[in-house]
Amino acid sequence: MSSKIYFKKQGGVNVRRKLINVASRIHHKLAPNHAKAFAKKLLLTPVRPKRQVEEPAGLKREPVLTSEGQIMTYRLGSGPTWVLGHGWSGSSSQFFPLMEHIANAGYTALAFDNPAHGESEGRFGHLPAFVSALDQVLEKEPAIEGVIAHSMGGAMVLESRNPCLQNKPVLLVAPVLDYVDNLVTTVESSGFSMKLFQEVIDEIADSYQYSLDSIDPLKRLTSGHAKTVIVHDRGDRFASFATSEQASEMPHVTLIATEGLGHGRILKSEQLRQGFDLLKEAS
Template sequence: MSSKIYFKQGKSVNIRRRLINMASRFHHRVAPAHAKQFAKKLLLTPVRSSRSVVEPDGLERQVVMTKEGKIMTYRLGSGPTWVLGHGWSGASSQFYPLMEHIAAAGYTALAFDNPAHGESEGRFGHIPAFVAALDGVLEQQSSIAGVVAHSMGGAMVLESRHQCLEGKPVLLVAPVLDYVDNLLTTVERSGFSMKLFQEVIDEIATNYQYELESINPQQRLASANTRTVIVHDKADKFASFAASQQAGELSHVTLIATEGLGHGRILKSEQLRQGFDLLAQA
């Protein structure tokens, strides 16, 4: 979902929310087809990162063809492969510090830019497209050692049914485990027409044969019964720490709680490296 619909709380926000609601409902009523195209652009267009990031020495780029088009991958190191998937409006470059740690531990770190992100093809992003891209990358691997995912990427990994993931350890970083509730609440709080939003969701469901109601990362995590470490900041503003805390009560899940790192800085943290070490050394 586009960051354009996230707003701070306050009186001015309430006014803006009402204006957005009236405008989107009117647009939908007088020009339904155009309104849906506008909604797709607003709700499904991530922000492509334009930050210049120094690449690790030895990083190898390779384009992989998937059902979602050309997906850019980034490989570092040698040995068994750990696959890394980023979240909404993210990019593989966020994983560079962790990729260097993984490579130094004797593994290959393989990250990829999701559809409509980074250097990958695509106009729109959503969970069905994320899962299709992940599965396309996994198809190129004979086997993997484990998987790392940040934010919405956590829902992507938990939703995938690819055989490469069976029984493999999972490192989740600030995961959005309550994905559907998070999505619906965010759109509703923005003031955007829920009827118009539902039309966009219905179109995705038809095109991908993937119903929104079927997406349940919490349930997938509970039933997976594979070794999982969650690293999550207590004050995360974008992904529910409470959901991770609840998941941490599962016998196969270990929760590493952090403070003061938020949703993004946690990707460079020592706690994240410790989380990887717990899984890699088990």
């Protein structure tokens, strides 16, 4: 969801949160259709980073036509393919350092911008659209070696039922394994009308036949058996490290914990490269 709904508390009372709650409920009561359109824009519009990132030499761009619009893909290297998926308000450029490492190891790194992110088309973004785009990108590949995902991208990968992911190694970076709790808590803490939020969620569920109640990345990880490595920072403010610790109790999951890297800088870390090397050697 948009970073606009995150607000800092001032002292012991969050006045802004209360004002947002009152304003959004009144808006919904007086102009329900307009309020719903506003809610979709607020909750489903990611931030598209404007900073320019230096591209690795040899990077190849290719748009893929999907039901979510044109999805931009980025390919680097040769050999068996590892697919990379970013999180909310992210883009494939966050993976460029890791993609170089993968290519240098003798593999192809294939990343893609999710709907409404990076250079892909789309006005709104949400998990069902993420999963849909991933599945359609995968359909273009004859085979894959493994998959890597950051943040909400981890929920996307675990929620996918695509057969080509079956028993493939998974590298999760700062994953949001408690996706539904994280989403609901974030909206509640903003003060936004939960009734209006639910209407937006219900519309997505009807359109994609994908209910919020059915989403449970941690359960998907628990029921899977593919070798999985999680790289997660203990001080992550956006994704629960404790939930990753819980997941690491499973025999097929290995946790690499970091310190001081947060939710974003971890994508450039040596520990992330080590996580990939661990999976590469096991495959």
